[in-house]
Amino acid sequence: MKITGAEALIKALEMESVDVMFGYPGGCILPAYDPLLKSSIRHILVRHEQGAGHMAEGYAHVTGRPGVAMVTSGPAATNLVTPLCDAYMDSIPMVAITGQVSTTAIGTDAFQECDTVGITRSITKHNELVMSAEDLPLAIRQAFHIATTGRPGPVLIDVPKDVLQNSMTWHWPTDEEVQASLPGYHPTTKGHPRMIKEAAKLMLTAQRPVLYLGGGVLKSRAAEVVREIAELLNIPVVTTLMARGAFPDSHPLCLGMPGMHGTAAAVTAMQKSDLLIALGARFDDRVTGKVSAFAQEAKIIHVDIDPAEQGKVRRPDVPIVGDCKLVSIEILKALRELLDGGEVQADIAPWRSRCSGWQEQFPLAYEPSAPGAALKPQFCLEQIRDHAPEGTILVSGVGQHQMWSSQYWHFDEPYTWVNSGGLGTMGFSVPAAIGAKVGRPDKTVWAIDGDGCFQMTAQELITASISNIPIKVGILNNSYLGMVRQWQEMFYGERYSEVDLGGGVPDFVKWAEAMGCVGIRVDSPEEVAPAIERANSINDRPVVVDFRVEEFEKVFPMVAAGASNDDIILPPSQNERREYLR
Amino acid sequence: MSTYPTPQRHHILSVLVQNKAGVLARVASLFARRGYNIFSLAVAPTEDPQFSRITIVVDVEGTTLEQIVKQLFKLIEVVRISELDPQKSVERELFMATVRTDGENRGQIVELANIFEAKVLAVGVDALTLSLEGSPEKLDDFEELLRGYGIVELQRTGRIALPKLDREAHSRAVKGKAS
Numbered sequence: 023m024k025i026t027g028a029e030a031l032i033k034a035l036e037m038e039s040v041d042v043m044f045g046y047p048g049g050c051i052l053p054a055y056d057p058l059l060k061s062s063i064r065h066i067l068v069r070h071e072q073g074a075g076h077m078a079e080g081y082a083h084v085t086g087r088p089g090v091a092m093v094t095s096g097p098a099a100t101n102l103v104t105p106l107c108d109a110y111m112d113s114i115p116m117v118a119i120t121g122q123v124s125t126t127a128i129g130t131d132a133f134q135e136c137d138t139v140g141i142t143r144s145i146t147k148h149n150e151l152v153m154s155a156e157d158l159p160l161a162i163r164q165a166f167h168i169a170t171t172g173r174p175g176p177v178l179i180d181v182p183k184d185v186l187q188n189s190m191t192w193h194w195p196t197d198e199e200v201q202a203s204l205p206g207y208h209p210t211t212k213g214h215p216r217m218i219k220e221a222a223k224l225m226l227t228a229q230r231p232v233l234y235l236g237g238g239v240l241k242s243r244a245a246e247v248v249r250e251i252a253e254l255l256n257i258p259v260v261t262t263l264m265a266r267g268a269f270p271d272s273h274p275l276c277l278g279m280p281g282m283h284g285t286a287a288a289v290t291a292m293q294k295s296d297l298l299i300a301l302g303a304r305f306d307d308r309v310t311g312k313v314s315a316f317a318q319e320a321k322i323i324h325v326d327i328d329p330a331e332q333g334k335v336r337r338p339d340v341p342i343v344g345d346c347k348l349v350s351i352e353i354l355k356a357l358r359e360l361l362d363g364g365e366v367q368a369d370i371a372p373w374r375s376r377c378s379g380w381q382e383q384f385p386l387a388y389e390p391s392a393p394g395a396a397l398k399p400q401f402c403l404e405q406i407r408d409h410a411p412e413g414t415i416l417v418s419g420v421g422q423h424q425m426w427s428s429q430y431w432h433f434d435e436p437y438t439w440v441n442s443g444g445l446g447t448m449g450f451s452v453p454a455a456i457g458a459k460v461g462r463p464d465k466t467v468w469a470i471d472g473d474g475c476f477q478m479t480a481q482e483l484i485t486a487s488i489s490n491i492p493i494k495v496g497i498l499n500n501s502y503l504g505m506v507r508q509w510q511e512m513f514y515g516e517r518y519s520e521v522d523l524g525g526g527v528p529d530f531v532k533w534a535e536a537m538g539c540v541g542i543r544v545d546s547p548e549e550v551a552p553a554i555e556r557a558n559s560i561n562d563r564p565v566v567v568d569f570r571v572e573e574f575e576k577v578f579p580m581v582a583a584g585a586s587n588d589d590i591i592l593p594p595s596q597n598e599r600r601e602y603l604r
Numbered sequence: 605m606s607t608y609p610t611p612q613r614h615h616i617l618s619v620l621v622q623n624k625a626g627v628l629a630r631v632a633s634l635f636a637r638r639g640y641n642i643f644s645l646a647v648a649p650t651e652d653p654q655f656s657r658i659t660i661v662v663d664v665e666g667t668t669l670e671q672i673v674k675q676l677f678k679l680i681e682v683v684r685i686s687e688l689d690p691q692k693s694v695e696r697e698l699f700m701a702t703v704r705t706d707g708e709n710r711g712q713i714v715e716l717a718n719i720f721e722a723k724v725l726a727v728g729v730d731a732l733t734l735s736l737e738g739s740p741e742k743l744d745d746f747e748e749l750l751r752g753y754g755i756v757e758l759q760r761t762g763r764i765a766l767p768k769l770d771r772e773a774h775s776r777a778v779k780g781k782a783s
Contacts, residue, residue, distance in 0.1 A: 140629070144637045206622065206677075206681055206684070329677070
């Protein structure tokens with residue numbers, strides 16, 4: 023039986039178990055929206071295509087399943103560029119479908135034509151322009167296969183209008199056909215046995231080991247086995263911005279987040295370590311600081327599914343290419359065998375007590391606000407955290423509020439933290455939170471946003487209202503581009519250039535109400551808890567809480583860009599204790 | 605002076621790719637995006653029309669060859685990458701040049717062409733077009749010598765290369781086929 027390319031596309035998405043997609047129709051993709059009417063797939067109509075992309079990312083973050091976005095050609099495709107790049111940087115599985123002008127019009131500068139595949143080539147794991155209806159099912163199967171295996175990432179399928187309109191004979195490719203069509207794609211998942219043994223041996227002899235967990239631990243769903251490794255050898259753990267929740271913050275071995283705004287204990291433990299066990303982490307510049315001064319005495323075990331990460335920044339002593347979970351299981355086995363065979367782990371008790379000393383001496387700290395003075399953003403976060411129902415998912419934008427969120431939340435479960443790490447996309451939070459809530463409707467989802475970020479993508483709250491996606495948004499509103507303002511204060515001699523967002527405008531409460539949300543404004547500390555409780559009690563529409571916070575609050579600790587992690591800037595109250603960081 | 609990079613920086617990558625639209629653009633844009641330098645590039649289908657072979661001479665400066673190879677291999681349509689050791693491979697390049705001649709020196713140029721076993725492709729009133737196929741070094745030498753006469757136009761293909769055959773393996777393979 024013949025069906026149209028559009029019917030084949032929707033059928034292929036159903037075959038891939040897509041239950042929801044985020045999109046926006048338009049000229050060239052129009053044919054695909056017709057069979058959608060009778061499809062089982064829920065389509066969420068966004069207000070801007072960038073929103074569709076970030077929603078797909080948020081959905082993928084919390085479910086582990088690929089997020090799907092579908093938009094038309096030209097400007098819609100270019101609006102998708104930011105989320106695609108974001109997903110590429112953070113290895114988020116995502117499939118994007120874009121309409122394209124008819125095959126006969128390609129190259130003629132037709133209405134709403136753009137070179138989507140050319141534009142997105144370097145920000146997708148793979149992309150493809152499908153030139154015949156017959157090729158659609160295979161292209162979709164390949165897209166899902168590529169997006170979800172190996173190092174996950176976004177895949178874009180560009181579909182000309184006539185390809186959607188033409189008829190074809192349905193054929194759903196088998197696994198073998200998909201494999202055969204991708205002769206160059208065979209991700210290595212199992213680690214090399216000799217390297218695994220080598221790693222286990224090093225871990226037993228190290229005197230100052232640190233487990234350095236990156237986003238790969240979450241992507242491979244390795245949190246449990248990694249915890250077993252940590253507990254077997256009592257190795258202190260740091261969780262990067264992309265790995266928050268991969269190891270419980272409440273665990274005695276957890277030192278928190280490393281990096282530019284990491285805890286002094288996490289940053290210093292890495293600096294002084296003699297063995298970094300990097301699992302699914304990529305030695306990002308925000309973690310290493312000045313690379314030549316980073317963890318100079320440490321040997322490196324580097325487990326990553328992407329061979330190109332091995333040695334990209336720091337040459338590992340033991341490189342292991344493979345899936346983080348599979349490799350961790352093998353490392354755990356090897357460790358147990360060595361221990362059962364009579365090997366004894368080096369005494370790391372002195373190291374552990376040094377690490378806990380740093381934790382005690384240098385906790386995260388801020389000055390509580392004086393009576394009558396402005397609210398502290400950290401206080402608002404602590405209150406949201408303390409009132410949050412179990413399993414609440416926290417989603418943040420990019421900037422100071424993101425760092426405070428990562429610092430002051432207690433992440434005790436995987437997949438409860440969604441943020442834009444690699445690309446640092448302002449405006450990520452609201453649409454990503456909507457995607458997360460769609461993926462996990464059973465959970466409370468709080469988006470923490472800055473007033474700058476919020477103004478980039480707030481219109482998606484209309485999507486949330488209309489589609490019954492009751493997220494909660496807490497704006498830490500300091501009327502500044504806070505992080506830029508902090509850099510200008512610290513590194514540009516307090517010369518503030520274009521960071522003042524203008525105080526009273528917009529009225530966030532009115533704006534929220536206009537978008538069908540409940541809006542609440544909070545000015546003083548005593549209003550904080552009641553506002554959060556009210557927000558938590560509302561589940562029939564989105565809620566926006568406008569927390570008017572202190573303008574000049576800064577994020578600490580901080581390692582200045584390009585500086586050595588040894589030169590971490592502590593909160594002013596801890597400066598006198600600096601010598602204990604030795 | 606050789607126009608080729610110094611031996612330490614010069615590496616030949618033979619990249620087998622799926623013969624699909626846009627694959628060359630993928631390879632080229634990866635090099636551009638990551639700041640790697642392509643010195644020369646040649647691409648054509650192989651004996652199996654499903655695949656093409658791209659021969660890239662990489663000018664390695666600042667980035668390790670290892671990193672370039674690993675990033676290239678992340679392209680889904682790249683099937684295999686081998687680095688060809690110049691000692692263990694045969695390389696060829698084609699060169700075409702139109703050289704100015706005032707009539708008097710035409711004989712000298714033809715003589716030079718004969719020494720290098722180059723071909724005269726076209727003869728004009730005041731110019732000659734020559735072609736030469738050979739190792740890149742031989743082409744460099746020929747180009748250098750022609751320069752004195754005045755090169756009007758010059759085009760080189762970029763090199764292609766294959767591994768040198770191990771004679772024993774070759775004879776085994778031939779025997780295998782015969783039996």
